[in-house]
Amino acid sequence: MKKMAPDSILDVRDLTVKFFLDEGTVHAVNGVSFSVPAGRSVGIVGESGCGKTVSAYSITRLLPKTARISGEILFRERGGDITNITELEPDGGDMRRIRGKEISMIFQEPMSSLSPVHKISNQLSEAIIQFQGLTKRQARARVIELLQLVGIPQAERRVDDYPFQLSGGMRQRAMIAMALARNPRVLIADEPTTALDVTLQAQVLNLIRDMQDEFKLSLILITHDLGVVAHMVDYVSIMYLGMVVESGPVIEIFDNPKHPYTRGLMHSIPKLRGRRGERVEPIPGFVPSAYALQEGCPFCERCPMREERCTKGIPQRVQVGSEHYVCCHVYQPGEGEPDVVNA
Amino acid sequence: MLSMPDDCILQVTDLKKHFPIEAGFFRRKKIGAVRAVDGVSFSVETGRTLGLVGESGCGKTTTARAILRALDPTSGSVLFRTREGIVDMVKLKGPALKGARADMQMVFQDPYSSLNPRLPIMDIIAEPLKAHGYPKKEREERVKELLSLVGLRPEYARRYPHSFSGGQRQRIGVARALALRPALIVADEPVSALDVSVQAQVLNLLLDLQDRLGLSFVFIGHDLSVVRYLCDTVAVMYLGKIVELAAVDALYEEPRHPYTSTLLSAVPDADPHAPWRRDIVKGEVTGDEREIVGCSFEPRCPYAQEICRNQTPELSSGTVQDSTHLAACHFAGALDLEGVS
Numbered sequence: 249m250k251k252m253a254p255d256s257i258l259d260v261r262d263l264t265v266k267f268f269l270d271e272g273t274v275h276a277v278n279g280v281s282f283s284v285p286a287g288r289s290v291g292i293v294g295e296s297g298c299g300k301t302v303s304a305y306s307i308t309r310l311l312p313k314t315a316r317i318s319g320e321i322l323f324r325e326r327g328g329d330i331t332n333i334t335e336l337e338p339d340g341g342d343m344r345r346i347r348g349k350e351i352s353m354i355f356q357e358p359m360s361s362l363s364p365v366h367k368i369s370n371q372l373s374e375a376i377i378q379f380q381g382l383t384k385r386q387a388r389a390r391v392i393e394l395l396q397l398v399g400i401p402q403a404e405r406r407v408d409d410y411p412f413q414l415s416g417g418m419r420q421r422a423m424i425a426m427a428l429a430r431n432p433r434v435l436i437a438d439e440p441t442t443a444l445d446v447t448l449q450a451q452v453l454n455l456i457r458d459m460q461d462e463f464k465l466s467l468i469l470i471t472h473d474l475g476v477v478a479h480m481v482d483y484v485s486i487m488y489l490g491m492v493v494e495s496g497p498v499i500e501i502f503d504n505p506k507h508p509y510t511r512g513l514m515h516s517i518p519k520l521r522g523r524r525g526e527r528v529e530p531i532p533g534f535v536p537s538a539y540a541l542q543e544g545c546p547f548c549e550r551c552p553m554r555e556e557r558c559t560k561g562i563p564q565r566v567q568v569g570s571e572h573y574v575c576c577h578v579y580q581p582g583e584g585e586p587d588v589v590n591a
Numbered sequence: 592m593l594s595m596p597d598d599c600i601l602q603v604t605d606l607k608k609h610f611p612i613e614a615g616f617f618r619r620k621k622i623g624a625v626r627a628v629d630g631v632s633f634s635v636e637t638g639r640t641l642g643l644v645g646e647s648g649c650g651k652t653t654t655a656r657a658i659l660r661a662l663d664p665t666s667g668s669v670l671f672r673t674r675e676g677i678v679d680m681v682k683l684k685g686p687a688l689k690g691a692r693a694d695m696q697m698v699f700q701d702p703y704s705s706l707n708p709r710l711p712i713m714d715i716i717a718e719p720l721k722a723h724g725y726p727k728k729e730r731e732e733r734v735k736e737l738l739s740l741v742g743l744r745p746e747y748a749r750r751y752p753h754s755f756s757g758g759q760r761q762r763i764g765v766a767r768a769l770a771l772r773p774a775l776i777v778a779d780e781p782v783s784a785l786d787v788s789v790q791a792q793v794l795n796l797l798l799d800l801q802d803r804l805g806l807s808f809v810f811i812g813h814d815l816s817v818v819r820y821l822c823d824t825v826a827v828m829y830l831g832k833i834v835e836l837a838a839v840d841a842l843y844e845e846p847r848h849p850y851t852s853t854l855l856s857a858v859p860d861a862d863p864h865a866p867w868r869r870d871i872v873k874g875e876v877t878g879d880e881r882e883i884v885g886c887s888f889e890p891r892c893p894y895a896q897e898i899c900r901n902q903t904p905e906l907s908s909g910t911v912q913d914s915t916h917l918a919a920c921h922f923a924g925a926l927d928l929e930g931v932s
């Protein structure tokens with residue numbers, strides 16, 4: 249049997265996903281590893297196209313047929329057994345059970361999990377009956393309870409609404425209720441608040457945190473917003489071009505970023521508590537295409553610390569602090585701390 | 592003769608745009624109106640940036656379009672200092688409007704849909720020049736100049752939009768807006784669709800251009816950190832009205848309208864040590880509050896009193912003697928509101 253760290257519920261190891269298309273091969277995810285300690289929250293951060301969504305869909309095995317997936321995704325079952333998700337059939341019984349009862353997802357767009365033609369009551373109770381063996385009546389009571397829990401006022405009445413009858417904020421809440429209906433242990437939230445205004449974002453994030461406590465959830469929060477990660481998660485992995493370039497406890501990553509890309513990101517965003525007159529510093533250039541797999545470090549083209557060796561091999565993961573890892577040639581053992589550029 | 596303060600380039604007074612709500616199939620009948628912009632007043636100092644912030648649907652884009660006369664306002668005036676003198680954009684017609692528009696240009700949010708994919712960027716950027724009758728040779732020269740001004744290689748002129756990244760496309764949008772050497776740029780969420788590392792490139796480009804060309808900006812945004820970075824003065828909008836207007840630091844550090852304070856405290860700053868009040872904001876904008884009487888923020892306001900339901904608060908300096916910091920709240924200056932330092 250596979251071994252996992254004792255406190256993890258999910259271990260992603262060397263995950264690689266390629267799409268074979270007529271135009272060529274898309275290297276969407278190139279050897280991603282991270283683990284989710286049970287009951288804790290992990291953020292996956294990176295700019296568009298870096299492989300966040302593809303990584304999430306690998307965990308739930310909802311990738312299109314053109315995708316080839318390799319590596320391990322170890323999941324600790326309720327009884328303690330370990331299942332390697334990458335070895336399961338995407339449509340097989342085990343995977344359907346895991347998607348149904350163990351790992352739920354929520355998205356940016358609530359209508360991607362809610363059906364427009366069914367009442368909220370029917371959609372949620374179906375999910376409950378299917379997996380928890382309750383009667384229709386019990387299920388309806390449970391649905392109302394769930395809607396109350398996610399903060400939908402007058403839940404007894406709202407339960408018979410169709411999604412379009414709800415306001416934007418209420419639809420977000422209904423989507424979250426839907427994801428929680430089957431009492432999952434892991435919640436993956438893929439940019440859940442990206443399209444929302446700041447006040448609604450705060451409400452939805454607040455709800456996700458409350459639900460995490462209520463359901464003892466392990467949370468994977470995917471976002472491109474460094475402000476959201478800073479306040480929502482315990483651990484963070486920074487992705488660039490299909491790779492995790494740096495990972496660690498969130499405070500450590502913000503206080504002591506090591507990878508030049510992480511540093512670049514932090515310097516490129518204006519702060520609300522802005523020091524006046526201080527310029528943000530953009531990262532020069534732009535993200536290269538995912539069609540051509542780089543020979544060296546994926547970031548080296550844009551890196552202010554680039555050296556000769558950076559264009560050669562893919563950098564290995566090095567530990568630079570307690571639970572703090574970085575993939576950068578400059579930090580390879582024996583080199584010591586490099587000169588701090590743009591810090 | 593129209594007049595406005597010497598240091599201003601734009602003065603908007605009591606601007607309104609109401610869209611009719613119609614019903615009926617055979618004979619459309621007006622049954623009401625969306626008060627998209629409902630009595631907005633502000634001015635922009637020459638060479639400075641005014642920020643317009645607020646949640647989606649509060650009327651920012653409609654305000655911008657009314658200023659540029661991309662739509663006809665219901666009422667109000669938009670005084671604008673052109674090269675030929677002060678004009679009221681609302682009253683202009685024909686060639687006079689075309690002339691004034693050369694001095695005022697817009698940059699849009701979406702760098703993907705705002706550029707015609709079938710034209711090389713030479714033609715895209717030259718389009719306003721062509722419309723104003725510049726000869727071909729001069730147009731081509733100017734486009735090359737503009738490309739280097741926004742940090743793109745002049746050789747790129749023959750390429751099509753699809754071969755550029757989001758940030759590069761937004762530079763192309765900025766180059767097009769600058770073609771006629773305008774004095775004022777109205778930028779409607781120009782960085783909202785960009786990734787953070789690229790967003791910074793465009794923000795700094797706007798600051799550099801302002802430095803070099805003395806441009807004035809109306810900058811519309813919903814990201815309060817970006818607005819703080821770019822703007823000198825900020826107007827906060829809520830349901831078609833300005834609820835607070837002040838110099839940027841005063842507004843962020845000592846907000847006087849409860850809505851401004853709410854917005855600021857809801858932003859998770861990119862610093863895990865900064866405070867974040869994720870539990871402070873209640874309710875959401877439904878549009879039902881678009882009342883004629885009373886304060887439109889009253890249903891969500893933790894400080895609401897009887898007077899807030901019965902009387903519409905005017906934008907004023909409240910109990911404080913400071914004509915540069917205005918808030919539309921009956922209790923402006925009297926509440927202990929949290930800001931950000």
Ligand SMILES: Nc1ncnc2c1ncn2[C@@H]1O[C@H](COP(=O)(O)OP(=O)(O)O)[C@@H](O)[C@H]1O
Pocket residue numbers: 267269274275276277294295296297298299300301302303312314538
């Ligand atoms: N179905 C697909 N077919 C081909 N390429 C894809 C597909 N889905 C995603 N990709 C590519 O994989 C890469 C990672 O995408 P994604 O995970 O969606 O990025 P993110 O969520 O970080 O923005 C991108 O280059 C994207 O274009």
Ligand SMILES: Nc1ncnc2c1ncn2[C@@H]1O[C@H](COP(=O)(O)OP(=O)(O)O)[C@@H](O)[C@H]1O
Pocket residue numbers: 610625626627645646647648649650651652653654
């Ligand atoms: N052409 C239109 N017809 C009717 N209503 C409109 C039109 N344009 C905008 N609105 C309404 O006016 C209000 C303000 O919209 P907008 O100016 O786009 O807001 P913002 O840019 O702040 O998101 C919204 O309620 C919107 O639905």
Ligand SMILES: [Mg+2]
Pocket residue numbers: 300301302
């Ligand atoms: Mg995604």
Ligand SMILES: [Mg+2]
Pocket residue numbers: 651652653
């Ligand atoms: Mg808008």
